[in-house]
Amino acid sequence: xxxxxxxxxxxxRARLIEVAQALVASGGYEALRVEDVVSGAGVAKGTFxxxxxxxxALMERLVGAELADRLDRxxxxxxPVSVETLIAALRPFHRFMTSERYVFDxxxxxxxxxxxxxxxxxxxxxxxxxxxxxxxxxxxxxxxDISADLLAEGVQAFSVQAMSLQFCALHRAQDFEERLALYxxxxxxxxx
Amino acid sequence: xxxxxxxxxxxxRARLIEVAQALVASGGYEALRVEDVVSGAGVAKGTFxxxxxxxxALMERLVGAELADRLDRxxxxxxPVSVETLIAALRPFHRFMTSERYVFDxxxxxxxxxxxxxxxxxxxxxxxxxxxxxxxxxxxxxxxDISADLLAEGVQAFSVQAMSLQFCALHRAQDFEERLALYxxxxxxxxx
DNA sequence: AATTTATATTGACCACGGTCATTTTTATTG
DNA sequence: CAATAAAAATGACCGTGGTCAATATAAATT
Numbered sequence: 483x484x485x486x487x488x489x490x491x492x493x494x495r496a497r498l499i500e501v502a503q504a505l506v507a508s509g510g511y512e513a514l515r516v517e518d519v520v521s522g523a524g525v526a527k528g529t530f531x532x533x534x535x536x537x538x539a540l541m542e543r544l545v546g547a548e549l550a551d552r553l554d555r556x557x558x559x560x561x562p563v564s565v566e567t568l569i570a571a572l573r574p575f576h577r578f579m580t581s582e583r584y585v586f587d588x589x590x591x592x593x594x595x596x597x598x599x600x601x602x603x604x605x606x607x608x609x610x611x612x613x614x615x616x617x618x619x620x621x622x623x624x625x626x627d628i629s630a631d632l633l634a635e636g637v638q639a640f641s642v643q644a645m646s647l648q649f650c651a652l653h654r655a656q657d658f659e660e661r662l663a664l665y666x667x668x669x670x671x672x673x674x
Numbered sequence: 675x676x677x678x679x680x681x682x683x684x685x686x687r688a689r690l691i692e693v694a695q696a697l698v699a700s701g702g703y704e705a706l707r708v709e710d711v712v713s714g715a716g717v718a719k720g721t722f723x724x725x726x727x728x729x730x731a732l733m734e735r736l737v738g739a740e741l742a743d744r745l746d747r748x749x750x751x752x753x754p755v756s757v758e759t760l761i762a763a764l765r766p767f768h769r770f771m772t773s774e775r776y777v778f779d780x781x782x783x784x785x786x787x788x789x790x791x792x793x794x795x796x797x798x799x800x801x802x803x804x805x806x807x808x809x810x811x812x813x814x815x816x817x818x819d820i821s822a823d824l825l826a827e828g829v830q831a832f833s834v835q836a837m838s839l840q841f842c843a844l845h846r847a848q849d850f851e852e853r854l855a856l857y858x859x860x861x862x863x864x865x866x
Numbered sequence: 867a868a869t870t871t872a873t874a875t876t877g878a879c880c881a882c883g884g885t886c887a888t889t890t891t892t893a894t895t896g
Numbered sequence: 897c898a899a900t901a902a903a904a905a906t907g908a909c910c911g912t913g914g915t916c917a918a919t920a921t922a923a924a925t926t
Contacts, residue, residue: 485903490892491903517883528907531883532904537884587782593842665831668820677872682875683874718876723914724875
């Protein structure tokens with residue numbers, strides 16, 4: 483028969499996450515080692531994998547939490563009314579996404595739900611992002627010939643594109659937000 | 675002093691690539707193991723890494739060659755004159771990009787040049803893709819208020835977006851090309 | 867031909883993510 | 897309070913990518 487989760491379990495998992503967050507804070511995501519997490523938490527390696535399917539599952543949680551935090555703030559802020567203010571409102575989210583190449587790649591890899599009804603923390607955040615942006619668009623002075631949802635998908639596509647180029651030596655000269663503004667003006671603003 | 679490359683070197687490298695291609699043909703990219711490549715080529719493991727910086731460098735070559743092949747064909751074909759025909763012309767390229775999740779992720783990861791003057795085979799192909807599409811756009815009946823280059827960047831961004839959703843359980847229902855057509859009609863076609 | 871130097875190859879070794887049979891701890895039952 | 901069953905934790909072990917000092921081979925020099 484199935485029994486309730488033991489308190490011990492929650493304690494252990496919390497400690498693993500806590501240690502991982504501390505390690506990330508000091509050395510970044512890419513340098514995180516499972517060995518360091520378990521030794522820091524004082525448990526055996528196998529314990530880690532009893533709590534997380536794999537290393538990426540922990541990463542998803544950590545990164546997802548950071549993304550969610552930035553979405554919380556964006557949702558709480560005044561809805562932007564222009565491309566410029568929209569980009570500003572998304573700045574913390576985008577900044578975090580591009581804070582490390584490793585993080586950016588991880589987010590892209592987990593941006594979609596692998597299986598229906600098993601949507602991970604990162605995919606969840608990207609959905610929230612879309613819904614949030616679509617909401618903003620509905621109340622703004624943007625083109626009306628296509629749906630706000632479609633416009634929001636475009637915002638996401640162009641944001642990813644601009645971030646990709648940010649990581650590219652050949653295009654790093656131009657600022658990310660400048661490029662994104664260029665894209666979004668062409669995408670969202672109604673023809674004069 | 676620096677000496678010319680020995681013929682032995684070229685032979686070995688060619689054999690490594692040949693074996694790798696055969697293995698990929700039978701088992702796909704994701705399942706490729708360096709051990710299998712070297713044992714198949716009859717060399718030691720260290721030799722592999724004398725020829726390729728890491729496993730990804732081999733993957734870049736293999737995938738880059740496939741992409742280049744599809745670009746060759748696209749360049750040779752009749753320039754498309756509409757969104758529909760443009761999507762059709764890019765079909766082989768897009769098909770290969772989405773043939774395996776592993777391949778898609780690899781391409782995204784290496785889509786930009788890490789360092790100037792060290793542009794890899796995949797980044798090279800994506801640049802060719804952009805130039806090709808921009809050329810097509812210049813001779814077509816698309817919106818004229820923004821440059822063909824910018825329009826082409828958008829095509830790339832939307833293609834990637836549509837492919838991402840293709841890999842996502844929640845959105846797999848809608849066909850990739852249908853979705854891309856939706857995007858590109860909204861992006862490229864001049865308002866009526 | 868013998869010696870030297872640059873290049874190519876080797877394979878034992880390491881790092882690190884991940885597995886699993888075994889043991890320990892916790893909760894339940896008679 | 898045993899005896900038992902379920903859940904949690906353990907750590908030796910594996911797979912695989914990647915390293916490097918040592919060795920072998922090829923070309924250049926005397």
